[in-house]
Structures are given as structure tokens and as C-alpha cells.
Amino acid sequence: MMGVFRRCWKQVGAVRRYIFSPRGLAVLALIAVGFVLGVLVTQVWISDGSDGDSASRSSAGAAEPIATALQSSIDSGAASDSTESANEQLPTDSTSSESDGNQSSTTPGAGDEATATVPNEPLEPVVVVLDREPLSYETALAIAAGLAPQTVYPSDCMSPLPRPDLLPNAPRAYRFGIHQGVDFLCFSPGRHAVAALDGRVVLAVGDYLDPDPDDRDELLEVAGDLEATPPFTLLSLYGNYVVIDHGVVQFVGHVVTLYAHLHEVDPDIRVGQTIRAGQRVGEIGNRGTHAAANGDFYVEPHLHWELHINDQYLGAGLTAEQTREVYTTLFSEALG
Numbered sequence: 001m002m003g004v005f006r007r008c009w010k011q012v013g014a015v016r017r018y019i020f021s022p023r024g025l026a027v028l029a030l031i032a033v034g035f036v037l038g039v040l041v042t043q044v045w046i047s048d049g050s051d052g053d054s055a056s057r058s059s060a061g062a063a064e065p066i067a068t069a070l071q072s073s074i075d076s077g078a079a080s081d082s083t084e085s086a087n088e089q090l091p092t093d094s095t096s097s098e099s100d101g102n103q104s105s106t107t108p109g110a111g112d113e114a115t116a117t118v119p120n121e122p123l124e125p126v127v128v129v130l131d132r133e134p135l136s137y138e139t140a141l142a143i144a145a146g147l148a149p150q151t152v153y154p155s156d157c158m159s160p161l162p163r164p165d166l167l168p169n170a171p172r173a174y175r176f177g178i179h180q181g182v183d184f185l186c187f188s189p190g191r192h193a194v195a196a197l198d199g200r201v202v203l204a205v206g207d208y209l210d211p212d213p214d215d216r217d218e219l220l221e222v223a224g225d226l227e228a229t230p231p232f233t234l235l236s237l238y239g240n241y242v243v244i245d246h247g248v249v250q251f252v253g254h255v256v257t258l259y260a261h262l263h264e265v266d267p268d269i270r271v272g273q274t275i276r277a278g279q280r281v282g283e284i285g286n287r288g289t290h291a292a293a294n295g296d297f298y299v300e301p302h303l304h305w306e307l308h309i310n311d312q313y314l315g316a317g318l319t320a321e322q323t324r325e326v327y328t329t330l331f332s333e334a335l336g
């Protein structure tokens with residue numbers, strides 16, 4: 001019995017000597033340093049991305065009463081869980097963990113926290129107002145005179161100049177608006193529309209589908225209720241059409257022309273291509289009109305042609321007589 005006790009005492013002494021030997025102390029110091037490092041790393045890991053839910057939850061668990069901790073974990077719910085799982089995947093990217101938290105705000109109970117951290121204010125509406133004064137008669141006349149030397153007649157059909165109802169500013173009762181272009185009446189099919197000036201094709205609609213006559217009437221009824229033709233309704237009335245950008249002409253402005261109601265866009269026309277004054281744009285027809293909606297594609301073919309200066313049709317705001325003078329000046333060289 002005493003022998004066993006003595007052997008045990010001997011073992012304890014050996015352990016005590018080992019512990020207090022330099023080697024034993026070094027091992028103890030290593031264990032202590034490892035423990036301290038472990039605690040520090042854990043703290044850093046918890047506080048990473050902690051500006052949101054996980055911090056409040058961990059602090060609640062450590063210090064707050066159990067009831068508060070429970071309430072806190074219910075409130076943060078799935079949001080904090082998903083935030084933590086996001087942190088595991090991307091521990092250094094706090095931005096992505098925030099956005100993940102927002103995405104999970106649709107989870108019931110998570111909405112309050114998400115709206116508290118990221119204010120969900122409505123976006124400011126962006127309002128673009130094209131508040132442009134119409135050109136004065138003198139300016140419009142000067143622009144027409146400036147363009148005249150380069151302008152060719154866009155069709156070989158009847159001259160619209162003697163008839164105010166074929167010129168811009170004529171009322172268009174059927175769509176509760178005013179005419180913005182010039183109508184060249186052709187009286188027979190197979191006539192050609194040509195580019196009025198050198199430019200570049202920016203739009204070509206060659207596969208227009210005419211609406212059912214009743215649907216077309218309903219579109220126009222909406223225009224009646226508004227007492228104006230909405231821009232996209234107006235587009236639907238052009239049929240097949242081509243738009244040519246003539247660039248910025250010195251002392252004139254940005255010039256664009258439009259060729260509408262085409263029976264067919266010329267097969268050689270491609271968007272982006274340059275085009276010369278007089279080059280064929282397409283065959284004049286009546287697509288987009290009431291007759292075409294009824295299936296009569298050869299009734300009253302005419303070219304609806306528009307000239308825009310800085311996104312405003314030439315003649316806007318002018319009287320009928322002034323408009324006629326402006327367009328007579330524009331085509332003075334073309335007519336010879």
C-alpha cells in the first residue's frame with residue numbers, strides 16, 4: 001500500500017518538475033497565447049458585418065435578459081440568419097451582406113429591421129419638359145432660305161403649296177390634332193418618294209401592319225378624349241415610314257425629315273446608311289390611313305412628309321399664310 005502511494009507521489013513530482021522546467025513553461029505559454037488568439041479571432045469574426053442584425057443578436061444573447069434576447073431573435077429572424085450565411089461565403093464584403101439582408105426583407109418579421117437600416121423612400125420623379133418656343137416667322141423663313149439650295153422635291157406628285165389643308169398647321173379633326181407635315185397627293189399608285197437632302201437613314205419601318213378599322217377608330221377616340229393625338233398614336237398612323245437625319249446644318253440647326261404612308265420602303269434602304277438628296281426612299285402609298293385599315297391599299301396614295309428643325313416641325317406656331325410662305329421659300333430652288 002505504501003509502495004503504491006510512494007510511486008504515485010513520485011509521478012506527481014515528475015509532472016511538477018516538468019511543468020516548472022523551461023520546456024514545460026514554454027508549452028504552457030504557447031497554450032495561453034493560442035487561447036488569447038482564438039478569443040480575438042472569434043471576436044473579429046462576430047463583429048465583421050455587425051452593423052446590422054448579427055450584432056444586436058449577439059449582444060442580446062450575452063448581456064440582455066432572456067426575454068429581450070428571444071424577442072430580438074424573433075425580430076431579426078431569417079434576415080440575420082441569411083446575413084450570417086452570406087458572411088460565411090464572403091466574410092470581408094460587408095456591402096454584399098447588406099444587400100442580401102435587404103433581399104430577405106420579404107420574409108415575414110424581417111421587414112421592420114430592413115426598413116430601419118435602409119430607408120425605402122420613393123424615387124424623385126424625373127420630369128423632362130421640352131419647353132421650346134416656336135421659331136419666329138422671320139427665323140423660319142431664314143431657315144427655309146438657307147436649306148433651299150440643297151433641297152430637292154421629295155416626290156413628283158402634286159404641289160401642295162396652293163392648298164393650306166395639305167400644309168403644316170392644318171387641323172386634323174379625325175385625330176384631334178394639327179398636321180405637322182406636307183401632303184403630296186399622287187392620284188395614282190407607283191410614285192416614288194426620294195430623300196429631300198443628303199443625310200443618314202435613322203429609322204425605317206417597312207413591315208407595318210394596318211390595324212383593324214374598329215381598333216383604329218378606338219385609338220382615335222382616345223385622342224378625342226385627350227383633345228390631342230398622343231405621340232405613339234401618331235406613330236401608328238404613319239404606316240411604313242422612313243426617317244432621315246441630315247445632321248446639324250450651319251445657321252439652320254439639326255435637320256430631320258420623315259416620309260410616311262409608304263406602300264413599300266425601298267429594298268436598298270438600311271438604317272445607318274448615308275443617303276443622297278434625290279435617292280429613292282420608297283413607293284408612295286396609303287399605309288396607316290383609314291382606307292388601308294379597310295384593306296384598300298391603292299386608294300388616295302400620298303406622301304406625308306415632315307421637316308423638323310431641332311425636334312420641332314418647320315412652321316410650328318405660324319399662321320397658314322406664313323407657313324405657305326416658308327414652304328414656298330424652301331422649295332423655290334427645287335421647283336426652279
Ligand SMILES: [Zn+2]
Pocket residue numbers: 179181182183303304305
Ligand atoms: Zn399628312
